[in-house]
Amino acid sequence: MHPALAVIFLTLFSGGGFGLMALVAVVNDFHIEGGLNPLQTLVAVLISLVFVTIGMLSSTAHLANPKNAWRAFTRWRTSWLAREGIFAVLFYPFAGLYLLWVYFTQAPADSVGLVLANLAGLIGLVTIFCQGMIYAVLRTIRQWNTPLVPANFYFMGLGIGATILAAERIVFGAPATAFVALAVALLVAAAVLKGIYYFWISRPGGPTIRTATGFNRLTVRILDQGHTFGTFLTEEFGHTLPAARARNVKLLMYLVAFVIPIAALAFALGTGSAAAALIAAAAVVVGIGIERWLFFVEAQHVVNLYHGRPSC
Amino acid sequence: MRLGLVIDLDTCVGCHACAVACKEWNTSGTTGALTDYQPYGAKPSGVWFNRIRHYEIGEYPYNKTVNFPMSCMHCENAECVTVCPTGASYKRAEDGIVLVDQNKCMGCNYCSWACPYGARELDRASGTMKKCTLCIDRIYDMEIPEEERQPACVLTCPAHARMFGDFDDPESPVSRAVRERGGYQLMPELNYNPSNHYLPPRVHAPIPTEGMRKKAAAKVKAWVNRVVER
Numbered sequence: 001m002h003p004a005l006a007v008i009f010l011t012l013f014s015g016g017g018f019g020l021m022a023l024v025a026v027v028n029d030f031h032i033e034g035g036l037n038p039l040q041t042l043v044a045v046l047i048s049l050v051f052v053t054i055g056m057l058s059s060t061a062h063l064a065n066p067k068n069a070w071r072a073f074t075r076w077r078t079s080w081l082a083r084e085g086i087f088a089v090l091f092y093p094f095a096g097l098y099l100l101w102v103y104f105t106q107a108p109a110d111s112v113g114l115v116l117a118n119l120a121g122l123i124g125l126v127t128i129f130c131q132g133m134i135y136a137v138l139r140t141i142r143q144w145n146t147p148l149v150p151a152n153f154y155f156m157g158l159g160i161g162a163t164i165l166a167a168e169r170i171v172f173g174a175p176a177t178a179f180v181a182l183a184v185a186l187l188v189a190a191a192v193l194k195g196i197y198y199f200w201i202s203r204p205g206g207p208t209i210r211t212a213t214g215f216n217r218l219t220v221r222i223l224d225q226g227h228t229f230g231t232f233l234t235e236e237f238g239h240t241l242p243a244a245r246a247r248n249v250k251l252l253m254y255l256v257a258f259v260i261p262i263a264a265l266a267f268a269l270g271t272g273s274a275a276a277a278l279i280a281a282a283a284v285v286v287g288i289g290i291e292r293w294l295f296f297v298e299a300q301h302v303v304n305l306y307h308g309r310p311s312c
Numbered sequence: 313m314r315l316g317l318v319i320d321l322d323t324c325v326g327c328h329a330c331a332v333a334c335k336e337w338n339t340s341g342t343t344g345a346l347t348d349y350q351p352y353g354a355k356p357s358g359v360w361f362n363r364i365r366h367y368e369i370g371e372y373p374y375n376k377t378v379n380f381p382m383s384c385m386h387c388e389n390a391e392c393v394t395v396c397p398t399g400a401s402y403k404r405a406e407d408g409i410v411l412v413d414q415n416k417c418m419g420c421n422y423c424s425w426a427c428p429y430g431a432r433e434l435d436r437a438s439g440t441m442k443k444c445t446l447c448i449d450r451i452y453d454m455e456i457p458e459e460e461r462q463p464a465c466v467l468t469c470p471a472h473a474r475m476f477g478d479f480d481d482p483e484s485p486v487s488r489a490v491r492e493r494g495g496y497q498l499m500p501e502l503n504y505n506p507s508n509h510y511l512p513p514r515v516h517a518p519i520p521t522e523g524m525r526k527k528a529a530a531k532v533k534a535w536v537n538r539v540v541e542r
Contacts, residue, residue, distance in 0.1 A: 001425075064419025065439030071398035071416055081422055082397035137395070139502050140428045207428075207499045213380060214496045214510055215369045223377060224366040226328070229355040231363070232433040236424060302499065303430035306365055306382065 002236050003296035006062035011131055012292050014055025015153055018124030019161030020048040021095055025121035028109040033178045040172055041108035045099045084130035087123055094120035128157050142206040143299045148197040155190035156288050162186045163261050163284040167277035170268045180269045184262050191258040206312055212305035222308030237301040249294060257287025313407040314479040315446055316386050316507030318486045322514045324473035326379030330465035331362040337464035342449045343414055347437040359433045361444040362465055373518050384431035384444035385506030386410050392423035409446050417441050428502050479507055
């Protein structure tokens with residue numbers, strides 16, 4: 001698949017924003033290490049809203065005809081993309097009201113505030129599920145057509161949110177042991193789950209050039225693709241990544257998305273270094289951005305079989 | 313009704329006339345224009361509803377060239393319609409034709425991801441997704457003679473490798489051809505249940521090329537070449 005930056009940013013930033021909002025709700029529900037004070041809550045919810053907005057705005061950049069974008073809310077009965085749009089928009093009133101409530105009452109954990117925070121967090125988590133299902137329902141792309149995709153989106157989104165929240169606590173100088181522990185646990189779970197995903201998609205399977213052309217018992221090879229230069233199909237679906245380079249990029253991804261944030265958070269917790277905490281937050285966003293780029297570039301659409309690939 | 317095409321891989325000669333006729337008809341049709349990018353430039357490209365690929369099947373000497381035209385299969389389980397968030401993509405209940413409403417499409421490409429057959433192409437000029445209409449503005453046109461109420465690709469095919477008809481009618485020419493010639497669907501394992509069917513090449517004895525007896529004329533020629541020095 002063509003790794004369009006617009007779609008990478010959509011799932012990366014909105015996933016992180018929704019994860020952050022859900023964790024703000026959990027932390028204030030259970031008063032984890034005293035809960036977030038009003039200022040910390042405001043900053044966290046604001047970051048969440050900014051992230052979700054970056055994601056939503058960049059998704060419209062992916063549309064070739066954005067004047068019809070409002071119609072994307074109409075087919076929620078069948079389309080996961082429509083459902084994702086509806087829940088993403090529904091997130092704003094609850095997150096926004098919580099922001100206003102905390103700003104004016106300075107009470108992030110009273111009953112009204114908690115209802116708003118939990119509804120916003122829940123809607124955010126539902127939106128992450130819809131985002132994952134956009135890809136997971138496509139039988140045409142073997143690397144996406146697995147329940148591991150929404151599961152990965154969950155742990156990555158929550159991992160980004162937890163890292164940002166822990167970093168925020170350290171920057172504010174508040175007790176952050178439980179926050180760092182939560183972030184490390186979620187990042188480790190996300191890394192393991194991504195490993196399971198890579199193991200899963202590395203096994204061959206799915207349609208071949210033989211089932212694509214119907215000559216199931218014969219060797220089939222392309223003589224001519226029928227076009228002299230690229231088409232929409234080759235531009236959109238033709239991207240590949242050589243195995244050796246994919247391995248290197250994955251190592252880089254694991255380093256930036258998981259190893260550096262965990263090490264930086266541990267260092268920041270021990271020394272109280274705000275710089276290390278910010279490095280952790282930046283690294284996790286960049287690293288999971290690399291993960292999302294790999295997610296797209298490694299997805300091999302079956303139409304490539306008609307352009308001569310033996311299997312996808 | 314379940315309208316669709318039957319492609320005869322035995323007789324298709326790979327001339328691309330169907331694709332050209334398709335482009336000619338549809339570029340001024342209901343979903344036109346089919347934009348060309350740099351048509352006279354260094355890398356010409358553009359929107360087509362019909363593309364022909366060419367394959368070699370089997371191993372020498374039992375190999376064969378197969379020309380493979382592909383357009384929208386008008387699937388029964390048209391996932392492209394299911395995933396469309398705007399309702400621009402729809403499948404007509406009365407004849408099964410899958411269409412894109414150009415006034416509703418927002419150009420998100422999602423339907424093209426859901427299509428295994430590469431039938432949908434984004435037009436960068438209009439920003440909308442375009443695809444085969446089965447010449448819907450032709451097959452129902454009561455102003456033209458009845459025998460011409462067929463898709464442009466079918467009418468133009470010089471090898472009669474394309475047939476158009478109703479698969480719900482078991483006695484229609486397309487249903488009969490599929491039944492008698494072992495017509496099949498592409499990638500049945502994905503369960504899209506495409507309407508278009510492909511007829512496999514007929515089995516022919518391979519033409520011998522080795523161990524042939526030389527003809528008399530060739531023998532005389534060889535003898536002359538031996539005795540006459542330059």
